[in-house]
Amino acid sequence: MLQNATVKSVVKRLPIYLDYLLDVMKNDSNVKYISSKKISDDLSLGEVQVRKDLSAICGNGKPKLGYNIEKLTNTIEQYLGCNHIKKAVLIGVGKLGSAIIAFDEFKKYGIEIIAGFDIKESGNVTDIPVHLFNKQNLKKIFDQNEVNIGIICVPKQAAQDVCNTLVELGVDIIWNFAPMILKVPKNVLVQNENLAYSLSIVSSVINNNSKN
Amino acid sequence: MLQNATVKSVVKRLPIYLDYLLDVMKNDSNVKYISSKKISDDLSLGEVQVRKDLSAICGNGKPKLGYNIEKLTNTIEQYLGCNHIKKAVLIGVGKLGSAIIAFDEFKKYGIEIIAGFDIKESGNVTDIPVHLFNKQNLKKIFDQNEVNIGIICVPKQAAQDVCNTLVELGVDIIWNFAPMILKVPKNVLVQNENLAYSLSIVSSVINNNSKN
DNA sequence: TAGATTGTTAATCGATTAACAATC
DNA sequence: TAGATTGTTAATCGATTAACAATC
Numbered sequence: 001m002l003q004n005a006t007v008k009s010v011v012k013r014l015p016i017y018l019d020y021l022l023d024v025m026k027n028d029s030n031v032k033y034i035s036s037k038k039i040s041d042d043l044s045l046g047e048v049q050v051r052k053d054l055s056a057i058c059g060n061g062k063p064k065l066g067y068n069i070e071k072l073t074n075t076i077e078q079y080l081g082c083n084h085i086k087k088a089v090l091i092g093v094g095k096l097g098s099a100i101i102a103f104d105e106f107k108k109y110g111i112e113i114i115a116g117f118d119i120k121e122s123g124n125v126t127d128i129p130v131h132l133f134n135k136q137n138l139k140k141i142f143d144q145n146e147v148n149i150g151i152i153c154v155p156k157q158a159a160q161d162v163c164n165t166l167v168e169l170g171v172d173i174i175w176n177f178a179p180m181i182l183k184v185p186k187n188v189l190v191q192n193e194n195l196a197y198s199l200s201i202v203s204s205v206i207n208n209n210s211k212n
Numbered sequence: 213m214l215q216n217a218t219v220k221s222v223v224k225r226l227p228i229y230l231d232y233l234l235d236v237m238k239n240d241s242n243v244k245y246i247s248s249k250k251i252s253d254d255l256s257l258g259e260v261q262v263r264k265d266l267s268a269i270c271g272n273g274k275p276k277l278g279y280n281i282e283k284l285t286n287t288i289e290q291y292l293g294c295n296h297i298k299k300a301v302l303i304g305v306g307k308l309g310s311a312i313i314a315f316d317e318f319k320k321y322g323i324e325i326i327a328g329f330d331i332k333e334s335g336n337v338t339d340i341p342v343h344l345f346n347k348q349n350l351k352k353i354f355d356q357n358e359v360n361i362g363i364i365c366v367p368k369q370a371a372q373d374v375c376n377t378l379v380e381l382g383v384d385i386i387w388n389f390a391p392m393i394l395k396v397p398k399n400v401l402v403q404n405e406n407l408a409y410s411l412s413i414v415s416s417v418i419n420n421n422s423k424n
Numbered sequence: 425t426a427g428a429t430t431g432t433t434a435a436t437c438g439a440t441t442a443a444c445a446a447t448c
Numbered sequence: 449t450a451g452a453t454t455g456t457t458a459a460t461c462g463a464t465t466a467a468c469a470a471t472c
Contacts, residue, residue, distance in 0.1 A: 009463060015412035019392070035429065043393075048431095048465060055431055063429045063472045080412050081419025095314055099307035105391055105408040109415035148418050172418055175410070179317055180231070181255075191414050193407065196317035200227035200292050202387055202403050203321035206360050207293025221439060247453065260441060260455095267455055275448045275453045 010053050014076050021073045035066035082110045087147045091162050092154035093118040093130050101125045142169045156180045222265050226288050233285045247278035294322045299359045303374050304366035305330040305342050313337045354381045368392045
């Protein structure tokens with residue numbers, strides 16, 4: 001069922017479907033089936049695209065009825081690994097770092113931040129301990145836990161160093177908020193959250209609109 | 213020079229080039245020209261892609277020499293509207309909101325946050341006044357300034373309401389951090405910064421890697 | 425059976441890459 | 449002039465959309 005070949009463009013839409021389906025079920029727990037037409041209308045997507053996306057990950061739609069909404073939800077959650085707990089550490093507990101730690105949506109995808117690290121030790125942020133950042137302290141946590149994810153919220157000057165340390169300790173994926181491109185070995189994946197790049201789009205859109 | 217037709221895929225790479233070029237110039241102020249080969253090598257992009265991107269926005273490369281690095285930088289900055297000041301307000305000055313206000317990269321793209329708004333009035337965040345959020349207060353700021361950008365950092369339950377108010381007051385573009393899809397009229401553009409969706413990719417990557 | 429809706433195959437569109445011509 | 453590097457036209461690749469066949 002979980003074909004690795006499922007393309008990136010489809011995976012990117014899965015959380016959109018998931019949010020939508022959860023919402024539909026919350027609003028009316030009697031709905032058992034939902035059609036691709038309704039989904040596509042509500043989400044402003046192409047009808048065929050929805051059908052093709054869904055058939056790529058489950059393909060248990062019933063002609064005349066649509067998709068069993070509960071089954072579909074479960075399939076998407078399974079595909080996204082929502083029920084498989086993954087542990088993360090976050091480095092750089094400044095304003096952004098604390099905001100991320102407090103971010104509500106981690107549980108939804110089965111991700112748990114088990115510790116924060118900062119060059120200033122600073123107690124707790126909403127239950128999660130913040131340790132002094134150094135290799136020994138970090139290693140201790142990695143020895144006691146299987147840590148999959150490293151979240152980088154340090155200033156960009158420090159980001160590559162922090163990244164190297166995380167890679168050395170064995171994270172699989174880095175969620176990077178530092179506005180720069182990190183160098184990592186091929187087996188590590190970097191998911192960039194480059195706010196500056198988004199900002200550049202905001203800026204260019206206004207710039208070019210006002211030229212019209 | 214600034215063709216509106218320049219495609220989105222190209223625009224998305226412009227800030228990458230810009231960061232890179234600024235960095236090259238900082239490290240060696242003697243470099244006058246840079247070739248597409250060097251750029252593509254350093255950024256791990258295709259050589260032809262770099263050349264095509266650059267020719268789309270400027271096209272003043274010199275055979276045998278490369279591109280005048282200063283001219284190129286200026287052109288990109290101009291294209292992205294870096295030297296044209298655009299004003300923004302930010303709604304929801306919680307942890308994430310304060311982090312955004314303090315974010316360093318606004319100036320680079322000519323964006324200025326002139327005020328924050330929150331349901332709790334809370335003084336200042338790094339020089340920027342935070343007002344009590346209500347329509348009157350918001351309108352006052354819009355009357356006194358040409359505000360182009362609304363930044364939404366409120367919880368998702370409040371986001372659509374805030375969005376409507378901002379649209380009504382006349383923003384051109386909304387930078388949305390609430391993890392949901394906002395409904396806006398066609399003339400308003402929403403740039404989503406949906407951390408939850410990024411997170412879902414983080415989750416799915418680990419999930420599917422560990423299946424191999 | 426007729427009709428609604430799924431699922432798939434083929435056509436289109438957009439972006440990237442390859443081949444090559446133009447130019448300093 | 450020869451060689452390096454740009455810029456453009458054509459080929460390829462991937463994703464979306466359209467057309468239609470399959471099925472409950």
